[in-house]
Amino acid sequence: MSNPDHVEEPHAVGVAALIRQRLGECSPAERRVARALLASYPAAGLGTVAALAERAEVSGPTVLRFLSRLGFGGYPEFQRALREELAERETSPLSAYRAAERTGAPPEGALARSAATLPDAVAGTLAELPQGELDAAVRLFADQQLRVTAAGGRFSGLLAHYLVLHLMQVRGGSRLLPRTPVERTDMLVDVGRRDLFALFDFRRYEEPTLALAREVTSRGGKVVLFTDRWLSPVAGLAEVVLPSRVESPSPYDSFVPALALVETLVAALIDRLGPVAGGRLKAMEAAQQTFGSD
Amino acid sequence: MSNPDHVEEPHAVGVAALIRQRLGECSPAERRVARALLASYPAAGLGTVAALAERAEVSGPTVLRFLSRLGFGGYPEFQRALREELAERETSPLSAYRAAERTGAPPEGALARSAATLPDAVAGTLAELPQGELDAAVRLFADQQLRVTAAGGRFSGLLAHYLVLHLMQVRGGSRLLPRTPVERTDMLVDVGRRDLFALFDFRRYEEPTLALAREVTSRGGKVVLFTDRWLSPVAGLAEVVLPSRVESPSPYDSFVPALALVETLVAALIDRLGPVAGGRLKAMEAAQQTFGSD
DNA sequence: ATCGAGCTGTAACAGAAGTTACGTATTGAG
């Protein structure tokens, strides 16, 4: 379906628009269905035929005839269209940005777009984060028996690196998996039950990361996954999944929410390991003067 | 603020919040249902049980058991809750996370601290950013005549790396300055009027970075500085200064606002230079495999 | 006033959906 021509298909421009467009050709009772539908838009159409009929104060068959007139083959088909439209809309939840986008003129500039998207993305990511998942992740990272290895893709690898830099100070026993296959395989020979992997996999998901996850889990290692809200395929293998939003002011996905999540994890880890981390902190600071920035 | 009494009512705080809250008490297969549900919320829950089961790669009864554990009497009841929530949200387009923030999230803990500090820090950073400074920075980075070199400290170097990865795709002629003194001096021998340096210097400010800035400016090179709100001493030498907030949920400073600023700069740069050339993108992808992550 | 055409609701049907019971596999404890 890649032709931009006008299509008779109902799904072309959205169900709501279709209803308004064809409203003229409808009978009185059918019009009541349309109004009931538009009154509380997708929700009213996601229940049963009988419920919608009652809300519109018509009979069931009238609802069916109405939908048939719109071009739908049946009620399930209509609901499917509604759900698909809903899924589309949910993926870009920032109505403010989209509204500005629709007005034709480009938004006030990148700065305004950032201000509109990034704080919400961070807040949303943290709000949607399952408390249990974070707790589970903290429990794993706090286990000093486990050796932690972090890995990611070209961009997300920086998040892995950032996590490792913090873990080194908080609990030790952490390392960053190199991106070259040679060094990588060398580091993976002795992976086993005592290993915890922090994997970062964002759209477009990388095959090597999935392969890595398979290898690790097959050997009894555990995986904590940082991914976007569409969930990398690694999610199926991971013990803990931490999703982030990726809405961005640019065409590229944003890593700001994901970074916020990493820092939150580190903060929670410090909360749990408290005194231990404090002592290590002092030691690291002493040994760190040749490096510089904390 | 610290009342640990959570209401047992399923519909009290929204279905999504309920799922996240009870995720800990669920069996592995049930957790997969929860993830599938949250991945494309609420659409995935508005189809049939079989469809949701297939999406989660579990059986139908597992879906039912999961919902039963959440306190729902049956699938229809669950869908009704979903639709009611949807109707609620449609009427008040305010962000869903606000409500979840007030009712669902625990009053204490790292997650709550992050939710309280990071979004505001990002918003504040962007709001306090002088539009003129951003414009000036964009003008410099958009100048293809200039060779861009990015450098930073142990942690902030990751931001420099992130900026370079984007610049390579957007405009080319960009490189990351190594952190070892030997390679560093080697890269600096021919610095001159045609050079632009993106320096990242955060508390505690690094002497090497200041020295670098002195060397660069003395040879006629330009400096754009990313720093915290207390301003690195490099600020005196920089042509453009971009300060970020650093409030954090942990004892360490946060780089989330700074990353947001970098992404904003990239977005503005893309606005100015137009869409990224497809050829450059392909070439980058081909060459990326030999790359290591710092 | 009568006829006819189009709406609309009632009732019965077929099918799909949710639900439940049961058996197998898996895990952890003793």
Place this chain on the structure above:
DNA sequence: CTCAATACGTAACTTCTGTTACAGCTCGAT
């Protein structure tokens, strides 16, 4: 190694849903 408890899927069942056929009604035209 054995046993028990839990987790999970398969299959049968039952309810409810969407659908269709049919009959009554309204309204305009002749």
